Amino acid sequence: MSEQLKALRADLLKARVECSPQQLLDLIPYSSFIGAEAKIEAGEVLYWLDRRSSNIGNPSLPAIHGGVIGGFLELSAGIEILYTLDVESIPKVVDFSLDYLRPGRYKTIYANCTVLRQGKKLVNVTATAWQDNPETPIATARCHFLIC
Amino acid sequence: MDLKLAIFRPLLKQAMEKHGHGAALGFELTKVGRGEIEMTFPYKEEVVGNPITGVIHGGVIVSLLDTACGSAAITTLTSPSITPTMDLRLDYMHPAEPRQPIYISAKVYRNSSNVIFCRGSAWQDDPENPIAHCVATFMKVDSPSISFGNVIRRRLNRLVRGDKAYEREADK
Numbered sequence: 216m217s218e219q220l221k222a223l224r225a226d227l228l229k230a231r232v233e234c235s236p237q238q239l240l241d242l243i244p245y246s247s248f249i250g251a252e253a254k255i256e257a258g259e260v261l262y263w264l265d266r267r268s269s270n271i272g273n274p275s276l277p278a279i280h281g282g283v284i285g286g287f288l289e290l291s292a293g294i295e296i297l298y299t300l301d302v303e304s305i306p307k308v309v310d311f312s313l314d315y316l317r318p319g320r321y322k323t324i325y326a327n328c329t330v331l332r333q334g335k336k337l338v339n340v341t342a343t344a345w346q347d348n349p350e351t352p353i354a355t356a357r358c359h360f361l362i363c
Numbered sequence: 364m365d366l367k368l369a370i371f372r373p374l375l376k377q378a379m380e381k382h383g384h385g386a387a388l389g390f391e392l393t394k395v396g397r398g399e400i401e402m403t404f405p406y407k408e409e410v411v412g413n414p415i416t417g418v419i420h421g422g423v424i425v426s427l428l429d430t431a432c433g434s435a436a437i438t439t440l441t442s443p444s445i446t447p448t449m450d451l452r453l454d455y456m457h458p459a460e461p462r463q464p465i466y467i468s469a470k471v472y473r474n475s476s477n478v479i480f481c482r483g484s485a486w487q488d489d490p491e492n493p494i495a496h497c498v499a500t501f502m503k504v505d506s507p508s509i510s511f512g513n514v515i516r517r518r519l520n521r522l523v524r525g526d527k528a529y530e531r532e533a534d535k
């Protein structure tokens with residue numbers, strides 16, 4: 216096993232023991248590129264993305280870029296697997312399906328994820344994003360990841 | 364020659380490459396045709412998804428394909444409308460090779476009265492062996508508010524009032 220992989224496994228364990236999903240986000244450069252953050256709230260992981268000008272898609276509305284919402288949900292789903300399941304490497308995404316329900320306005324986006332099924336190789340995760348109220352989601356996604 | 368498209372092409376390039384997330388990613392639109400877009404994305408360390416392999420995060424591919432398909436959808440419009448994305452579905456065939464550019468192409472394959480259907484593909488060495496493939500659908504919504512005159516008026520207002528007013532407006 217390479218030194219890098221050993222270090223990664225130690226980091227994964229540490230984040231789970233210390234109940235800190237943020238430590239997992241910090242391992243992935245893309246998280247800080249879009250500004251994703253995470254914490255534990257009511258026993259679940261809450262992900263959020265504060266507004267920043269580099270995430271704007273349509274400057275005349277302004278609205279958050281649809282791709283950023285998708286990227287944020289895919290990132291959250293991957294972190295959910297790293298945090299809640301006993302995996303030892305970064306899961307590989309196989310497919311990703313996203314429904315846009317409402318425009319993402321220029322303010323904080325929240326998300327939570329649910330692992331619907333975990334097999335030996337494949338995991339199915341859903342992710343939902345909202346802004347004002349979890350009852351009025353702005354987007355939902357589901358994705359498959361390989362964990363072997 | 365398509366005169367409308369000739370005028371629209373630089374505006375679209377400017378809007379996609381120079382603002383917000385497009386500028387942050389740093390891709391280039393290399394072809395803008397009616398219902399057809401091609402893009403190039405150079406590798407970037409900041410968007411890595413796997414720190415061990417250096418492979419970029421799938422979220423970047425989502426943004427690139429969403430931008431390409433959305434732009435392809437816009438080019439098919441004949442009246443002032445907006446085209447919000449309804450859904451986007453991506454299949455990842457194999458991981459992107461680190462430190463290599465990614466090429467994107469998107470094409471509208473059906474333009475109905477209310478919905479625009481689009482396909483997109485991302486590849487590196489061989490278009491026949493893509494790293495990802497996607498289908499996306501866009502709604503056609505008539506919107507007089509994005510007519511040329513109204514957009515210019517809003518931009519002028521924003522210039523006069525400054526960026527703070529712009530952010531306050533966003534909070535409403």
